[in-house]
Amino acid sequence: MSSQYTARLKVLQLPDEPFDENRLPLQIGSNVSVEHYNDFLNRCESSGYKFQLRDNGDVFIIDMAYREHEFIVSLLQDYFKIPNGGVILNPPIDVVGQPFHYCPSGNGEKIAPDIAVYPSMDYIPKPTLPYPGPPPSDINAKLWRQEVRGFRVWDFGTLQTGSQVASECNAPNLPAYQVNIPVSDVFWNPPIIAGVPVVAGYAEIVPNTINGNNFNIDLYQIQQLSLKVQDNN
Structure with a gap:
């Protein structure tokens, strides 16, 4: 895995602490490419969260189950x-x-x-x-x-x-x-x-x-x- 790929994944991760819908949308990443965002979705498909990738590469949790x-x-x-x-x-x-x-x-x-x-x-x-x-x-x-x-x-x-x-x-x-x-x-x-x-x-x-x-x-x-x-x- 390239160092660039590793660096991108480090800024795209689920929060460690519990939170509720009052904190949504909650930013969990920045400068994320479509390729790496899709890979993240594949790994977090069953997390109970709904994600959004914005045009500038920022990623948010926008809803939850x-x-x-x-x-x-x-x-x-x-x-x-x-x-x-x-x-x-x-x-x-x-x-x-x-x-x-x-x-x-x-x-x-x-x-x-x-x-x-x-x-x-x-x-x-x-x-x-x-x-x-x-x-x-x-x-x-x-x-x-x-x-x-x-x-x-x-x-x-x-x-x-x-x-x-x-x-x-x-x-x-x-x-x-x-x-x-x-x-x-x-x-x-x-x-x-x-x-x-x-x-x-x-x-x-x-x-x-x-x-x-x-x-x-x-x-x-x-x-x-x-x-x-x-x-x-």
């Missing part, structure tokens, strides 16, 4: 399974937790999302050419990588962020606190030519076994689950 976190992840996974209509063996939509994927930025960084939602391999068209084939998504499988379509942030606690003012997220089924994600996004799979998705004239094909057009997530229900788990700690 505390009880509240795991309950909410489980609920969200259930939301994404609803369109399967109760099918649990070979469903049209697969929902799994923390599979290693390569970051959509294409820099080779591994990421482990709390929830990965993707179509069953039965609905992934085979490439017309055996090589180079589709770009990698899951690190152990060849899948068509989904388009990155941006994100939105909701403030759905009982209090508005940074204040003692009650939030308006105070009942179920409030339109402002519904997350509606088209199920068709899961099956977004345009042909790829020379590494570029060809989206002109393309339309997703959703299996007729799917129930409903959207994943509907009520943020009030997530808020209430969080409070319930806190009360039971």
Whole structure:
């Protein structure tokens, strides 16, 4: 092992002392390359922490498997399974937790999302050419990588962020606190030519076994689950 590699690993390590989520994000490394970060993930996969590599090479623990976190992840996974209509063996939509994927930025960084939602391999068209084939998504499988379509942030606690003012997220089924994600996004799979998705004239094909057009997530229900788990700690 080179001295440079050893030096990098010395500044990327888990904390020795116990800590809780109030200290997050917690920096645990600096000047770390993607290669060495991926190696660190391979060794710390079962640590119960979620890590993030930033553009400047700093590495942080950004989340951890505390009880509240795991309950909410489980609920969200259930939301994404609803369109399967109760099918649990070979469903049209697969929902799994923390599979290693390569970051959509294409820099080779591994990421482990709390929830990965993707179509069953039965609905992934085979490439017309055996090589180079589709770009990698899951690190152990060849899948068509989904388009990155941006994100939105909701403030759905009982209090508005940074204040003692009650939030308006105070009942179920409030339109402002519904997350509606088209199920068709899961099956977004345009042909790829020379590494570029060809989206002109393309339309997703959703299996007729799917129930409903959207994943509907009520943020009030997530808020209430969080409070319930806190009360039971």
